[in-house]
Amino acid sequence: MNGAESLVHTLVKSGVDTCFANPGTSEMHFVAALDRVPGIRCVLGLFEGVVTGAADGYARMADKPAVTLLHCGPGLANGLANLHNARRARSPMVNAVGDQATYHRPLDAPLTADTEGWARPVSCWTRTVTRAADVGRDTAAAVQASMSGARGIASLLLPSDTCWDEGGVVAEPLAPVAPTAADPAALQQAARILRGGEPVLLLIAGRTLRSGPIADAFRIAAATGATVMAPVSNARVERGRGRHAVERIPYPVDSAVKRLAGFKHCILVGAADPVGFFAYPNKPGRMLPPDAGVHVLTRPEEDGPAALAALADLLGAPAAPVTDAAVSRDTPRGQPTSEAVAQAITALLPENSIIVDESVSFGRAFQGGTAGAAPHDWLQLTGGAIGEGLPLATGAAIASPGRRVLSLQADGSGMYTLQALWTQAREKLDVTTVILSNRKYAILLGELAGVGANPGRTALDMMDIGNPDLDWVKMANGMGVEAARAETAEELCDLMRSANGRPGPFVIELMI
């Protein structure tokens, strides 16, 4: 057995059954092993940013890692931006990066790069294998690392000779390190604060944003008057009709500061002390009032869901039933505003859908306006690196057969990784993409105004992606995905209905 075969066998034994791939020459033995050893579904991406973003979407829905197959330092580099997002999402993932043979690396061939150096900042675990006999052992360790504690990205660098040499040994799976229990003192402290009668923000994040822990957070809120919120961006939130709606901290600094004014305490459950995405002159970096106390109930590597349940019990909090607000299910008409798109989702979203939100500036009404839609998962861009929406939707669909994915995609960001549409066509994924086509970097126009500049031609040109106009119908068709344009809310609804009613991907270019 060669090293590559031990790699594939060990992955399968460790429960990894999906590979997002863009292989190159140094991975040919890995590819040949995937051929010979059954048990792994291979999904090809035409660019590495698609591969890593899809692996992130997969991990968020499957709650376990896929393996990526990447080619040398530059192949990894092309996937780094979405690995950055995945790191912020705490998505488990195993990168298998083929690289120069151990003895070829000193010759500095053209593709030789600092693969380890590029991998390390996004990885919780990085290792370069040095001989075939270690491939199995290191693969099991990589899977274990990705699923341990707060979870993360394990990057396994495979010099080509470690794959083609004989002597591979299949390794047994290694049990991940489970999240540790919250410190009992932190539990007692949180209970004291919640009983104290001052305004408390209960900020929940990560895997506490599933419906069970959310319900416990709302038990606590109902019993104590605390406010439950989530960070501005989250890997996955279970929401919709019949579930408690968790408010998010607003993105704009002024709005966030205003919303959080008055809280005397903030209890963090897997969340960080909230900060602005960016600094601005004469605005604060932290969003909480400076005099608010910040208390950690659980760190990300601790068991947040169990801590919320324990805290609710400690407080003697009864169940807090959901009372859905009355919501119209009429389809919207006229201008396709942000509110109209939200209403279309509320009216038409299939039960148990997955929404992928990279709507950037236009999506301001989406979350508030869709709390009454059918139950769904909401996936967001966690690291602020645009260009993950289309790959994320692709990976989420791979992980969730039978569930419709609705991908809400700003046009400027969508151009970063539009190649994902081809993978959606190839794999016949049930993804409805709505391209929010305003033909500008609208968020930057707002930011430029915030700078106090009166923008001239040069600046405006750098925000304008409408010269020439992008035609998403043609681009999608060029990658094998059917598509149509909508100019009104009615047309949007007609196309959403039609897309929901048929298998496979569909792109709606919504002119906003």
Add this chain to the structure above:
Amino acid sequence: MNGAESLVHTLVKSGVDTCFANPGTSEMHFVAALDRVPGIRCVLGLFEGVVTGAADGYARMADKPAVTLLHCGPGLANGLANLHNARRARSPMVNAVGDQATYHRPLDAPLTADTEGWARPVSCWTRTVTRAADVGRDTAAAVQASMSGARGIASLLLPSDTCWDEGGVVAEPLAPVAPTAADPAALQQAARILRGGEPVLLLIAGRTLRSGPIADAFRIAAATGATVMAPVSNARVERGRGRHAVERIPYPVDSAVKRLAGFKHCILVGAADPVGFFAYPNKPGRMLPPDAGVHVLTRPEEDGPAALAALADLLGAPAAPVTDAAVSRDTPRGQPTSEAVAQAITALLPENSIIVDESVSFGRAFQGGTAGAAPHDWLQLTGGAIGEGLPLATGAAIASPGRRVLSLQADGSGMYTLQALWTQAREKLDVTTVILSNRKYAILLGELAGVGANPGRTALDMMDIGNPDLDWVKMANGMGVEAARAETAEELCDLMRSANGRPGPFVIELMI
């Protein structure tokens, strides 16, 4: 004057007049300064791989740096693969990477990443500015570093407060460190070897591949019987009718070893000891015979062109006139083979064109078959990171108004950075792109066969990009570029004539 204004003023003073940009929030003051301070042409790319690849193409043709405008660590990361290629091309370039404000970075906001760590492996110079007063000084140092010695990439990381704070100081340009003269002992040694009567390979690279130094290399060859060759991949070669044709070392290891067998000496002029792109089981990593002597005439940071001239003079070598081989200028007919495409180029290439070659497997006949085409520059992928052709053509066209660019692009690689077509349309660049559409990763099929595997469905699927078929006409149209499909050599020639005769970009999808 704020820091951003001192940045732009200093760039202009230092001779930088072109900016390839994909800005974000942290660069808004830089954008506003580009608006207020005249002298820099801004070219927008819809993905950072386009931005950095275009800056590489610009540098190869302009022989000076452009500045890139990139957004935070992930924006830089998206450009790394083409920065890797640019590093291998020794292209001068200044990256201006906006980042979190100095005092915001410790808060670990979502977009915070290890920007310096990602930049350093591709850069000859990396610096994070820490206050507005230093921006001008550090900018001048960056431009200087990019043009010094062997040339390279200078990465200037700009926390947003260093751009918006007042106190900017415009810096005077700093003279680059000129290439040093070759060691006189190395010149004498090279002359001794060349006079020794044994088979000598004169391997010339980098800026010795312009027509003047090439002529000196051929003087030496004519006087001594040495063979002149170039590495397999080169940043820019001046060639075509009336110029000496420099043979390249073949890409396949077996072919390279066979071609170099029998040489007793190799004299390196700015070149590295030739090695294989990859290692293969039981094949050598170095391409020269193990017993061949390797002699360095000049290292990359030394003055290769002057050393070749001095060496030719030392040998008393007379001028070696070019005798062009008789070449047919008939246009090809029938199947659009590699040879037919080369013949079409020979027949139809406009005088003084620039050819960008990312033809990968299909291009085997291109160089040999086009030596008699009208004089032109030939630009290649230097670092093996696919996905640079379309951006490289874009940047070369920006640097070379009035010259037609012919971009020979494999389809699989072209998908990496297809967004470059939009920039070509926006800037109305005279670029003819020929997409070599075989709908597979053909080079990998060859590599897989080399592994000795009998590929099954999984492996074949990972080499097949034809399910669904990509339609480059639709994709180009969707980005505002006119396009048409050619199935025969005659159709290719008709479309090339038509494209050459009109301004602006055109895409020909050639079914091969």
